């Protein structure tokens with residue numbers, strides 16, 4: 001299996017010489033399911049965002065799918081992003097679009113045919129138990145329902161990588177279970193590499209996974 005993510009001496013931060021992540025070195029292979037944990041403020045979201053080409057890299061190198069994120073042009077980064085599904089706090093659903101339209105968006109961007117979009121959207125909506133709300137608008141849904149739609153949207157176009165930041169934070173067990181089930185299915189059945197920031201790995205998480213943690217700006221792995 002090839003590496004999807006390769007960080008070499010990676011240092012990240014928001015100001016020059018104020019490093020949040022210092023000299024990280026890690027690889028994430030195709031099909032890995034990786035949790036990132038660490039104390040509040042340790043840099044989990046910062047690290048995750050860097051994988052999406054969303055943060056300037058202060059030092060070192062970061063390759064995502066063989067593209068050097070710190071050297072790539074804007075158009076390369078945009079192309080890379082088309083192949084990544086994200087569930088970030090500020091990548092909200094489009095309020096003016098229905099649930100179904102939101103889920104179809106990444107498929108349309110990636111050139112899916114109309115019929116394929118319909119079939120895939122229906123399947124995903126059924127999976128997150130929201131088929132009956134497909135014509136509703138995001139603001140008519142509960143927080144847990146919106147998050148389930150966001151996760152379905154992240155998976156819809158079968159990206160090679162999914163990045164999720166606390167996807168089950170504040171959700172009840174019902175919605176959390178659905179989110180974990182979608183992510184596990186994406187990993188097992190679609191071979192999608194998954195990287196999730198979470199404070200709490202579910203106790204019954206029954207597929208192989210890796211766990212990175214951040215402490216004092218350094219990225220370690222639990223073995």
Ligand SMILES: Nc1ncnc2c1ncn2[C@@H]1O[C@H](COP(=O)(O)OP(=O)(O)OP(=O)(O)O)[C@@H](O)[C@H]1O
Pocket residue numbers: 014020038039040041042043044045046047
């Ligand atoms: N946009 C920003 N500008 C400046 N500093 C930031 C910015 N975003 C985060 N930071 C700082 O970077 C550090 C790491 O933040 P980050 O959000 O990555 O932590 P986290 O581990 O995800 O925390 P939490 O678990 O509380 O969400 C913190 O000290 C934070 O104050």
